[in-house]
Structure formats: C-alpha cells, structure tokens
Amino acid sequence: MSETWRERLSRRRLEIGIEGPEYDYIKSYIEFYCSEADQRCKKIDMNKTVDQVIDSMKDEDFDRFTKSVIESVHKKQGYDGQAPTQMA
Secondary structure (H helix, E strand, C coil): CCCCHHHHHHHHHHCCCCCCCHHHHHHHHHHHHHHHHHHHHHHHHCCCCHHHHHHCCCCHHHHHHHHHHHHHHHHHHCCCCCCCCCCC
C-alpha cells in the first residue's frame, strides 16, 4: 500500500525534527506543503504518481526532501517559528 507525503511526514516527523507548534502549523496549512511536495515529486519523475515517488524514497532521502519542502513553504509564507502567522 502506498504512503502519501502527509502520512509519511506524520510517521517521520520526530526524525526530521518537526514537532510542537511547528508541526501544528504545518498541519493547519497542510495543503500548501502537500502542493509543494507534489510539484517536486513531478519534477523527480513525471511518469510516476506522487505516491510512487514518495514510496521509492529511502527514509534519509524522504527526510531531506521533506525538510526542503518545509523550508521552502515556510520561507514563502513568512513562518519564522516564533509567532503564529497568517498564510497569504
């Protein structure tokens, strides 16, 4: 059975270092993070589904990929980890 980016993030979040308020923030705006992950997966392999790309990643690769996705969306949305912000 395939595992979505969101499901794997939930399972790997502590290893990635995402917890507490930051994880709550990501869950609140998950559609932005999923959209970014989807776009990047399509760049990796347009012939596979997003879930197939995610499934093909080793944990270390997924962790690096996910950190990059989260950093990118945080930057775009102005999340600094200090205070709650509103998504644009």
